[in-house]
Amino acid sequence: MGLFDFASNLGKKLFGSDDDPAEEIQKHIESDNPGIDGLTVSVENGVAMVSGSAQNQAAYEKAILMAGNVQGITEVKADSLQLLDSASVKVEYYTIESGDSLWAIAQKYLGNGNDYTKIFEANKEVIKDPDLIYPGQKIRIPLN
Numbered sequence: 001m002g003l004f005d006f007a008s009n010l011g012k013k014l015f016g017s018d019d020d021p022a023e024e025i026q027k028h029i030e031s032d033n034p035g036i037d038g039l040t041v042s043v044e045n046g047v048a049m050v051s052g053s054a055q056n057q058a059a060y061e062k063a064i065l066m067a068g069n070v071q072g073i074t075e076v077k078a079d080s081l082q083l084l085d086s087a088s089v090k091v092e093y094y095t096i097e098s099g100d101s102l103w104a105i106a107q108k109y110l111g112n113g114n115d116y117t118k119i120f121e122a123n124k125e126v127i128k129d130p131d132l133i134y135p136g137q138k139i140r141i142p143l144n
Helices: 021-031 057-068 102-110 113-122
Strands: 003-005 036-044 047-054 075-083 091-095 138-142
Touching (some): 021 047, 021 057, 036 057, 057 075, 102 138
Parallel strands (some): 047 075
Antiparallel strands (some): 003 075, 091 138
């Protein structure tokens, strides 16, 4: 799980040609810190490398998704992102498609559209508004 692929032409626009992508992504993750201590981000040729200590699996996954759901990032490597609590939660990763809604995704994966709030809560650092998701965005769906 150290490497995720992302669509470089989709995602949140965080930086321009004059900005330092690593600095902007690091600020983005730190602004809604999902539970990462000692966060360091570097970017080379569209690949974001994330390091630090993740308090739990959710923090680990959210940091990767926050870094990857940025325009210009094609991959995220987290080989140096240490997972402190190894308790595992079963999670499905989903890439938003055109026409999707969190309601429909919840219906498909959780069996009840009303459970879209569970998906939103599991991604609140990744999704700021449950009505504003976009094709290509990757999210996590906790299944237990």
